[in-house]
Amino acid sequence: MGLKKNLTSVTFRLIKSLSAGRLQSTDLHTMGQHDFPELKNDRLLKAAKGEAVDKIPVWIMRQAGRYLPEFREFRSKHDFFKICQTPELACEITLQPIDRFPELDASIIFSDILVIPQALGMTVEMRPGVGPVLPEPLVSPEDLARLKFPVDVSKELSYVMEAITLTRHKLRGRVPLIGFSGAPWTLMGYMIEGGGSKTMSKSKKWLYEHPAESKKLLSILTSVVSDYLVGQAKAGAQLLQVFESNAEYLGPELFNEFALPCIRDISEKVKRELGDDKVPMTIFAKGAHYSLEELAQSGYEVVGIDWTVDPSLARLKVGSNVTLQGNLDPCALYADNEQLAQRTHQMVDKFGKQRYIANLGHGIYPDMDPAKVEVFLKAIHSH
Numbered sequence: 061m062g063l064k065k066n067l068t069s070v071t072f073r074l075i076k077s078l079s080a081g082r083l084q085s086t087d088l089h090t091m092g093q094h095d096f097p098e099l100k101n102d103r104l105l106k107a108a109k110g111e112a113v114d115k116i117p118v119w120i121m122r123q124a125g126r127y128l129p130e131f132r133e134f135r136s137k138h139d140f141f142k143i144c145q146t147p148e149l150a151c152e153i154t155l156q157p158i159d160r161f162p163e164l165d166a167s168i169i170f171s172d173i174l175v176i177p178q179a180l181g182m183t184v185e186m187r188p189g190v191g192p193v194l195p196e197p198l199v200s201p202e203d204l205a206r207l208k209f210p211v212d213v214s215k216e217l218s219y220v221m222e223a224i225t226l227t228r229h230k231l232r233g234r235v236p237l238i239g240f241s242g243a244p245w246t247l248m249g250y251m252i253e254g255g256g257s258k259t260m261s262k263s264k265k266w267l268y269e270h271p272a273e274s275k276k277l278l279s280i281l282t283s284v285v286s287d288y289l290v291g292q293a294k295a296g297a298q299l300l301q302v303f304e305s306n307a308e309y310l311g312p313e314l315f316n317e318f319a320l321p322c323i324r325d326i327s328e329k330v331k332r333e334l335g336d337d338k339v340p341m342t343i344f345a346k347g348a349h350y351s352l353e354e355l356a357q358s359g360y361e362v363v364g365i366d367w368t369v370d371p372s373l374a375r376l377k378v379g380s381n382v383t384l385q386g387n388l389d390p391c392a393l394y395a396d397n398e399q400l401a402q403r404t405h406q407m408v409d410k411f412g413k414q415r416y417i418a419n420l421g422h423g424i425y426p427d428m429d430p431a432k433v434e435v436f437l438k439a440i441h442s443h
């Protein structure tokens with residue numbers, strides 16, 4: 061019943077956009093939730109499920125973004141969160157790398173992990189040259205009362221669901237669409253530090269000083285992230301990636317006590333909620349090389365690894381029942397074409413073709429040359 065209501069509201073808003081002239085008339089007959097165009101390239105989904113592929117699927121974290129001149133041009137006219145909150149704009153940006161690089165095997169919806177703190181009532185600003193700033197961070201456990209919880213994610217983040225549904229149509233089945241969220245510990249970090257941090261010491265202080273309240277916050281975030289991912293899958297996301305970018309600040313003890321249980325709960329809740337409509341899930345816990353075995357057992361089909369982990373060692377640790385994703389050092393894109401292709405081939409040799417999705421070991425940097433992306437993508441497909 062809840063799902064039906066949710067979908068009806070998504071379709072209704074899309075049709076409203078159409079009547080307001082924001083969408084083209086060709087969109088109208090494809091707006092039904094269950095008549096997405098047929099998927100023509102299913103390499104990513106096959107690899108995620110452990111099925112054989114003709115070529116290794118490849119995509120790039122942050123593939124829509126500042127390294128693309130067309131993104132910078134667009135961004136000069138629109139505020140970052142305005143883009144995220146306007147389905148037509150988010151869709152247009154999502155499609156930019158797909159239009160530019162025919163070798164890409166997946167798209168990822170343009171958004172940011174920080175839409176969750178926003179949904180919980182926190183202000184998030186994107187300051188030029190600084191990045192995300194939360195001007196009123198959580199300072200002490202009493203501040204948890206400031207959070208707007210429970211959250212109706214289908215209302216507060218409806219713009220993401222709408223962007224996903226619209227993008228599925230606009231992709232015309234060229235490649236699958238990935239939805240994503242930050243993981244609870246990573247989001248907790250931003251909410252307490254008030255932005256990025258070199259040490260995460262304020263949020264780690266919470267873990268040591270206020271373990272019960274930290275778990276309360278993590279449990280709130282687990283609930284919101286799970287609902288959010290379920291909503292994205294229902295709106296049309298074909299794979300869901302969870303970013304635990306701040307895992308690198310925790311050692312095995314803190315990670316296993318605070319972060320990992322949330323990661324497990326999320327996959328369990330999302331799969332239970334989606335039932336027969338479940339989609340593959342990826343966990344990318346940057347820097348959590350110490351916990352690869354546990355991550356492989358945490359209910360995700362794909363484990364993303366950063367570039368500091370040797371692929372052969374990662375495979376030994378995770379076993380053969382999960383797909384690995386990664387992990388070229390993003391800075392390898394600064395190398396000349398020959399060296400870049402050679403390093404890419406060496407990486408593929410280590411991963412092998414089975415149960416493997418090629419990617420960088422973290423998001424692409426803003427100063428990278430799009431021509432190098434093409435070299436990387438072609439090196440994967442030609443190997």
Ligand SMILES: O=C(O)CCc1c2[nH]c(c1CC(=O)O)Cc1[nH]c(c(CC(=O)O)c1CCC(=O)O)Cc1[nH]c(c(CC(=O)O)c1CCC(=O)O)Cc1[nH]c(c(CC(=O)O)c1CCC(=O)O)C2
Pocket residue numbers: 120121122123124125126127135140153154168169170171172173174186188190191192240255256257303305306346422423426
């Ligand atoms: O390609 C797509 O369509 C989606 C791209 C995307 C953006 N944010 C995320 C994604 C998904 C993906 O990586 O593929 C997810 C994300 N946002 C932040 C993090 C944490 C982190 O970077 O540590 C993540 C998880 C992914 C990861 O681990 O890399 C938080 C964040 N958001 C922004 C910044 C500032 C920046 O300069 O990048 C940060 C990091 C802050 C810090 O701690 O240092 C803003 C931002 N988010 C996206 C973009 C577009 C782009 O990458 O160019 C930007 C820049 C905003 C701008 O235009 O100024 C999209």
